[in-house]
Amino acid sequence: MERRRSRSPSATAAGALLCLAVLVVGVLLPAASADGCPAGGERASKQGRSRHRREQLWVFGDSYADTGNLGNLGRELTHAWYDPYGKTFPRRPAGRFSDGRVLTDFVASALGMRTPVAYKARRRASRETLARGMNFAVGGAGVLDTGNFQRNISAQIDLFQTMHHSPGCRAGSGKRTALVVVSGNDYAYAADKDNGTSAAIAYIPTVVRELGGQLRRLRDEAGMRRVVVTNLHPMGCTPTFTRLLNYTGCDPLANAGAAQHNAALRSVLGALDPNNRTFLLLDVHTPFAAFLLNDDNNGDSDNKKFKSTLRPCCESFRPDGYCGEEDENGTRQYTLCDDPGRYFYWDDVHPTQAAWVAVAGTFRAAVKSFLST
Numbered sequence: 581m582e583r584r585r586s587r588s589p590s591a592t593a594a595g596a597l598l599c600l601a602v603l604v605v606g607v608l609l610p611a612a613s614a615d616g617c618p619a620g621g622e623r624a625s626k627q628g629r630s631r632h633r634r635e636q637l638w639v640f641g642d643s644y645a646d647t648g649n650l651g652n653l654g655r656e657l658t659h660a661w662y663d664p665y666g667k668t669f670p671r672r673p674a675g676r677f678s679d680g681r682v683l684t685d686f687v688a689s690a691l692g693m694r695t696p697v698a699y700k701a702r703r704r705a706s707r708e709t710l711a712r713g714m715n716f717a718v719g720g721a722g723v724l725d726t727g728n729f730q731r732n733i734s735a736q737i738d739l740f741q742t743m744h745h746s747p748g749c750r751a752g753s754g755k756r757t758a759l760v761v762v763s764g765n766d767y768a769y770a771a772d773k774d775n776g777t778s779a780a781i782a783y784i785p786t787v788v789r790e791l792g793g794q795l796r797r798l799r800d801e802a803g804m805r806r807v808v809v810t811n812l813h814p815m816g817c818t819p820t821f822t823r824l825l826n827y828t829g830c831d832p833l834a835n836a837g838a839a840q841h842n843a844a845l846r847s848v849l850g851a852l853d854p855n856n857r858t859f860l861l862l863d864v865h866t867p868f869a870a871f872l873l874n875d876d877n878n879g880d881s882d883n884k885k886f887k888s889t890l891r892p893c894c895e896s897f898r899p900d901g902y903c904g905e906e907d908e909n910g911t912r913q914y915t916l917c918d919d920p921g922r923y924f925y926w927d928d929v930h931p932t933q934a935a936w937v938a939v940a941g942t943f944r945a946a947v948k949s950f951l952s953t
Contacts, residue, residue, distance in 0.1 A: 636713035637688050637696045638758075640736040642765055643930060645684045645717035648675030648698040650730075659904040659927075660719065664894060664916055668933050677719055679893065679920040680933030684715060686940035687759055690947050699739075716740060722765035723791050727773075733794050741802065757806035757951055758798045759862070762791060762845070764815050767837065781837040784844055792848040799858055806951060808860045811845055812838040813868035819892040820928045823899060827891040830873065838865065860950045867942040871924055871935070885938065887922035894927050903927035 639645050643660075652661040652675075659665060659677075666673045668680035675698070676682050688695045696713035697705040716736040720728030731739065766787045771780040798804045816834030819827070842865060853859045871889050894903035896914045903926070905913040917923055921934040931939070 636711065637684075637691065637693055637715075638713045638740060639684050639696060639715035639717045640733060640740070641717035641761060642721040642730070642763070643677040643717075643719035644682060644761060644763055645715065646675065646677060646698075646719045647682065647684055647695060647715050647717070649700045649715065649718040650675060650720070651700065655904060655906065656902075658719075659902055662904045664904060668920055677930045678926050678933055678936070681936060682930075682933075683761060683936060683940075684717065686936050686944075687947070688712075690940065690944040691951070720765060722769065723762070723787050723794070724766050726765045726769040728765070728769075733791075737794065737797060737802065756802070756804045757808070758802070758804040759808040759810075759947070760791075760795060760798070761810045761864075762812060762841075764812065764838075767815070767841075777831070777833045777837065781833075781840060784837065784841050788841065788844040788848055791845070792852065795848070795859070796852060799852075805858070806860070807858055808862050808947060808950060809845065809849065810862045810864045811842040813865050814838055814872055817868070817872035817890060818929050819890065819895070819925050822890040823928070827888075830890070860946070862943055862946065864939060864943065867939045871938065886924045886934070887919075888917075889924040891923070892925040892927050893917040893920045893923035893932060896928070 639647075643650075646660075650658055650660065652658050655662045660675050661673050663673060665679065666676060668678075669676075670680075685695045694712055696715050697709050698715045702710065702714060716731070716739055718730045718736075720726060721730040721732055721736070722728075723733050725732055767780040767783060770783040771777055773779070795807055795809065798807055814830060814835045815821075815838045816831030816836075821831040821834055822829065825831070846861060849859045849861055871886060874889075892903070894914055894916050896902050896905055898913070901913055903914055907913055920926060920932045923932050924935040926932040926935075
C-alpha cells in the first residue's frame with residue numbers, strides 16, 4: 581500500500597513499504613566446505629557422515645531482513661551502504677536498512693543464535709559461521725516481482741533448494757522450521773504502477789494466494805516442520821504516508837488494506853493447517869499499532885519510550901528524497917536526530933533498532949514456545 585519511487589531497487593529508494601521476509605530455522609548438518617557443498621547439506625564422504633547437527637537459521641525476504649545482500653550500486657540506489665546507516669550498529673554502513681540491527685538479528689537472538697551470514701558474503705565466511713545458516717533476503721524483493729530486479733520469494737527458495745541438491749551433497753535430515761515475515765513491496769509496486777492505494781488493495785488476493793503457495797512449498801517441498809508467519813503492520817503509519825499529514829496521523833486507507841491482507845492470510849493458514857499444528861501466525865500488527873496508533877506516543881514527553889513514532893529520525897529535505905542523500909558538493913540533504921533510540925522509524929519505511937527491540941520483545945516467548953513443541 582506504500583507509494584513507490586521507481587528509480588531505486590531498494591525498499592527505501594522505492595519509497596516502498598518494506599519487505600517480505602522468510603526466516604528458516606533448521607537443525608541440520610555441518611556447514612559447507614569451500615568447494616561447494618552448502619551449509620545444511622551433507623557431503624557423501626566419511627567426513628560428511630559425522631551426523632553432527634546444529635541449529636541453523638535460513639532467511640528469505642527483503643529489506644526488513646536483509647543484512648547485506650543488496651550490492652553497493654551507489655548512494656542513490658543503495659542507501660544502506662552509506663552514512664548515516666549503521667550509526668548505532670555496527671557503527672558504520674553495512675547493508676542493513678536501519679541505524680542498527682534489523683528483524684533477522686532479533687529472530688536469531690530469540691532462538692539463542694548469532695545472526696547467519698548474508699548470502700553475498702558466504703565465500704568469505706568461516707565454516708563455523710556457515711554452520712549457523714544463511715540469509716538470502718535482499719532489499720526491494722517481494723512475494724511476486726516488484727520491478728526492483730531482485731529475487732522474489734520464490735526465486736530465493738529456488739536458490740536454497742538448489743544449494744541443497746547440488747552434486748555431491750544431500751539435504752540434511754534434521755528438523756526444520758520456517759519463519760515467514762510479510763510486509764509490502766508488492767503493494768508498493770501495484771500502487772505505483774496503477775497510481776493509487778486502491779489499486780494496491782485490489783492486488784491483495786493475488787499476493788496472498790501466491791504467498792500461500794510458497795508457504796505450502798516450504799512445508800511440503802522444503803521439509804519445514806514448523807512455519808511461523810507474521811501479519812502486516814499498519815502500513816499507513818510509515819513516514820512515507822505520515823509526512824503528507826505533517827506527521828500528525830496515519831493513512832486510514834493504507835491501514836485498512838493491511839487489515840484486509842491480514843484477514844486473507846488468516847483464511848489461507850486455516851485452509852493449509854486446519855488443526856493449527858504446522859503454522860503459527862505471528863502478530864506484529866498489534867505491537868506496531870500499540871506505538872503508532874496511540875496518540876499518547878506522538879508528543880514530545882521525555883517520559884515516553886519513543887519521542888517520535890510518526891516522524892523518522894533521518895528525514896530527507898524533499899518528499900521524493902531519501903535518507904543519506906547528498907548534493908553534488910557532498911552537502912547533506914537530510915536531517916538526523918540526536919538519538920535514534922527515541923524514534924520508532926529510522927527512515928521513510930524502516931524501523932530503528934530500538935523499535936525492533938520493542939517489537940521483538942512481544943513475540944520472543946511465542947516463537948520459543950511454538951518451536952519447542
